[in-house]
Amino acid sequence: MTKQVQFTNSIRAWMDIFMHRSMRGWGRFAKSTGLSMPQFSVLMQLHYRGACGMSRISEGYDITPAAASQLVDKLVQSGLIQRVEDPVDRRAKLLSLTDKGSGLIQQGMEERYRWVDELEEKLSVEERIRISEALDIMTHAAQELELEPVHHPV
Amino acid sequence: MTKQVQFTNSIRAWMDIFMHRSMRGWGRFAKSTGLSMPQFSVLMQLHYRGACGMSRISEGYDITPAAASQLVDKLVQSGLIQRVEDPVDRRAKLLSLTDKGSGLIQQGMEERYRWVDELEEKLSVEERIRISEALDIMTHAAQELELEPVHHPV
DNA sequence: ATATAAAGTTAAGCCTGCTTAACTAAAAAG
DNA sequence: CTTTTTAGTTAAGCAGGCTTAACTTTATAT
Numbered sequence: 001m002t003k004q005v006q007f008t009n010s011i012r013a014w015m016d017i018f019m020h021r022s023m024r025g026w027g028r029f030a031k032s033t034g035l036s037m038p039q040f041s042v043l044m045q046l047h048y049r050g051a052c053g054m055s056r057i058s059e060g061y062d063i064t065p066a067a068a069s070q071l072v073d074k075l076v077q078s079g080l081i082q083r084v085e086d087p088v089d090r091r092a093k094l095l096s097l098t099d100k101g102s103g104l105i106q107q108g109m110e111e112r113y114r115w116v117d118e119l120e121e122k123l124s125v126e127e128r129i130r131i132s133e134a135l136d137i138m139t140h141a142a143q144e145l146e147l148e149p150v151h152h153p154v
Numbered sequence: 155m156t157k158q159v160q161f162t163n164s165i166r167a168w169m170d171i172f173m174h175r176s177m178r179g180w181g182r183f184a185k186s187t188g189l190s191m192p193q194f195s196v197l198m199q200l201h202y203r204g205a206c207g208m209s210r211i212s213e214g215y216d217i218t219p220a221a222a223s224q225l226v227d228k229l230v231q232s233g234l235i236q237r238v239e240d241p242v243d244r245r246a247k248l249l250s251l252t253d254k255g256s257g258l259i260q261q262g263m264e265e266r267y268r269w270v271d272e273l274e275e276k277l278s279v280e281e282r283i284r285i286s287e288a289l290d291i292m293t294h295a296a297q298e299l300e301l302e303p304v305h306h307p308v
Numbered sequence: 309a310t311a312t313a314a315a316g317t318t319a320a321g322c323c324t325g326c327t328t329a330a331c332t333a334a335a336a337a338g
Numbered sequence: 339c340t341t342t343t344t345a346g347t348t349a350a351g352c353a354g355g356c357t358t359a360a361c362t363t364t365a366t367a368t
Binding site: 036038039063064066067070071074089090091092 | 324325326327328329333334335
């Protein structure tokens with residue numbers, strides 16, 4: 001097995017396990033909060049990409065502005081999102097997480113982290129160090145990739 | 155910074171980036187196939203956990219048997235799932251992916267892999283080897299964890 | 309053999325998300 | 339200054355997911 005193939009295999013095996021775990025985890029968490037997946041996803045987007053206008057929500061999830069408006073409206077009424085007028089462009093709105101919304105996402109994160117904490121317990125000190133270093137490299141590379149122009153919009 | 159904390163930081167940073175990417179990716183992919191998230195999730199469960207009965211679907215997503223039945227029904231009609239009588243217990247049904255359903259999930263996987271392929275290009279050969287080894291350790295640990303009795307059902 | 313439990317299905321009804329269409333208000337273009 | 343474009347909202351209507359309730363069929367218990 002070439003090194004090339006080995007890398008590919010290793011990362012795909014890890015992705016498979018990890019994606020499945022985290023998807024299920026988030027799904028269950030969203031359900032436990034009483035939010036629908038679309039609602040929850042909007043909170044996630046605001047958490048990761050920061051405050052934005054309605055248009056970015058509708059683009060982000062490929063839904064009409066009308067749908068985005070209605071979706072956001074419920075989250076505003078639930079006190080999870082703030083919707084204020086953009087002082088620069090008064091047509092636009094600025095959407096951001098409230099403390100409550102932010103806390104909710106954070107709580108979801110903690111539950112997701114719990115799994116890898118258990119995982120960590122299965123590892124020796126040396127293994128932890130090696131993994132830590134490896135992941136830092138990947139994270140760094142991923143951040144670089146994030147900044148580049150997107151060739152394959154996924 | 156202690157090694158303990160360093161590991162935790164490294165893995166959380168990686169999780170953050172990776173979870174967000176893959177969640178968005180799967181969401182968009184599901185949408186592109188015309189399937190709803192619940193429908194898509196059922197396919198995912200069958201892919202990862204293998205064939206099962208209706209009851210496991212309803213337990214897995216914490217929905218009523220009625221809901222599961224209706225959900226599965228649409229997937230059967232779309233030709234993505236096979237629903238046959240369980241020969242051992244004729245009350246039960248055996249659900250499994252058809253080739254079409256299996257191929258659809260596979261296609262989604264490929265798209266998810268594409269991102270890490272780009273990531274790989276940013277790495278040196280030595281980095282790839284180190285990462286490959288580290289991920290193998292994690293995958294192995296995760297598989298062990300999977301087999302143990304679940305303490306924190308997530 | 310009869311009673312009970314378990315696995316699924318079907319139907320009615322509710323809620324949500326989404327779309328289209330018609331609209332308001334503000335910014336940009338001419 | 340008028341026209342057009344952009345950002346977002348509101349309302350009507352459809353489709354999907356979910357629940358409860360009533361039901362069928364098969365397995366298990368007594």
